[in-house]
Amino acid sequence: MVLAIGVSLFSVDGFGGYTFAGLDNFRQMAGDTQLWQSVKVTLTYVVTFVPIGFVVSLGLALLVRDHFPGVGLVRTLFFLPHVISLVVVGVIWQFLLADKQGAVPALLRPAGLGDVSFLGNPALALGSLVVISIWFLMGYQMLILLGGLKDIPKEYEEAARVDGASSWQRFRHVIWPLLRPTSFFVLVNSTVGAVTGLQAFDLVYVLTKGGPANSTSTVVFYIYQQAFTFNNYGYAAALTTVVVAFLVVATGLMFGLTRGGRFDAD
Numbered sequence: 350m351v352l353a354i355g356v357s358l359f360s361v362d363g364f365g366g367y368t369f370a371g372l373d374n375f376r377q378m379a380g381d382t383q384l385w386q387s388v389k390v391t392l393t394y395v396v397t398f399v400p401i402g403f404v405v406s407l408g409l410a411l412l413v414r415d416h417f418p419g420v421g422l423v424r425t426l427f428f429l430p431h432v433i434s435l436v437v438v439g440v441i442w443q444f445l446l447a448d449k450q451g452a453v454p455a456l457l458r459p460a461g462l463g464d465v466s467f468l469g470n471p472a473l474a475l476g477s478l479v480v481i482s483i484w485f486l487m488g489y490q491m492l493i494l495l496g497g498l499k500d501i502p503k504e505y506e507e508a509a510r511v512d513g514a515s516s517w518q519r520f521r522h523v524i525w526p527l528l529r530p531t532s533f534f535v536l537v538n539s540t541v542g543a544v545t546g547l548q549a550f551d552l553v554y555v556l557t558k559g560g561p562a563n564s565t566s567t568v569v570f571y572i573y574q575q576a577f578t579f580n581n582y583g584y585a586a587a588l589t590t591v592v593v594a595f596l597v598v599a600t601g602l603m604f605g606l607t608r609g610g611r612f613d614a615d
Contacts, residue, residue: 350593357587362580374587384588386563387571394479394567395543402483402539403532406490411520413491414498424495428488435485435548439555442481443468446556471564474557478565481556482548490535497531498524533607541596545569568592 360370378384413424430438445452446467454463467477501524509519542548546569553559559566559574566574568588576585 350590353586353589355586356583357590359583361582364580370583374584375591377584378588378591383563383566384568384571387566387568390475390563390565391544391546391567391569393475394549395540397476398479398482398543399536399539401479402486402490403536405483406487406535407494407532409487409491410494410498414495424488424492427491430485430487431489433485435551436555438481438485439552442477442552443556446477468556469561471562474561474565478549478552478556481552482543485548486539486542490539493535494528494531497528500531501527533603537600537603541600544596544599545592 357374358369358371360368360373362368409427413420413427433441446454448454448466448469449463453467454465457463457465465473467473505523505527506519509523514522546553546567549567550569550573553565553567553570554573557565559570569592572585572588572592575581575588
């Protein structure tokens with residue numbers, strides 16, 4: 350990180366030539382329209398992937414919390430996508446979503462949607478990446494939330510049930526308050542992963558290369574392009590420094606507002 354901050358103060362030509370630039374790389378960001386387009390794409394990805402992925406994962410955790418025949422197999426099937434390399438995941442979904450020839454368009458053809466281009470349409474490409482990201486991470490988040498649910502004493506729910514509380518009331522007033530520390534960890538983890546592109550970068554690189562029309566170019570993918578496509582290492586380092594600083598501030602605020610994830614009032 351220290352090296353990146355140092356490089357951000359130089360203009361680097363990619364062939365070993367360093368020219369001191371001061372804060373020029375940081376000033377360049379203000380007028381970089383493609384950067385702000387990438388910021389917009391990243392924010393859209395974060396505000397859709399994080400909450401929807403959390404709700405889906407929590408629903409799965411509640412579904413497999415109690416014992417029933419085959420529950421171990423069901424948990425394994427939900428978690429299985431997470432053990433696959435993201436590059437392989439991208440290749441699989443590229444095959445499934447291929448225009449007209451893919452399995453998904455073939456299934457939608459009877460409904461008249463066989464010609465829909467999920468990765469070639471700017472209006473659908475980012476949404477497709479969000480769905481794939483949720484599919485990939487839901488099993489991992491499910492296991493973490495399942496661990497939190499298992500730590501909640503069953504006596505609390507039993508007492509609420511005896512008092513006549515409905516399923517929703519038990520969740521709202523018993524399960525959710527006790528699950529908030531675990532939920533905080535999952536939300537912080539998924540937010541940092543979404544902003545830094547830990548899961549999105551590989552999918553973008555394999556499936557769309559940032560297109561169509563830069564509709565899936567996240568900030569991290571844009572940084573990658575600046576560094577390894579255009580050899581603008583100084584500018585890429587400056588962008589990385591800003592992203593890390595943003596994450597430090599955002600995470601600090603989340604810890605401060607929630608007492609470090611404890612959510613207590615004392």
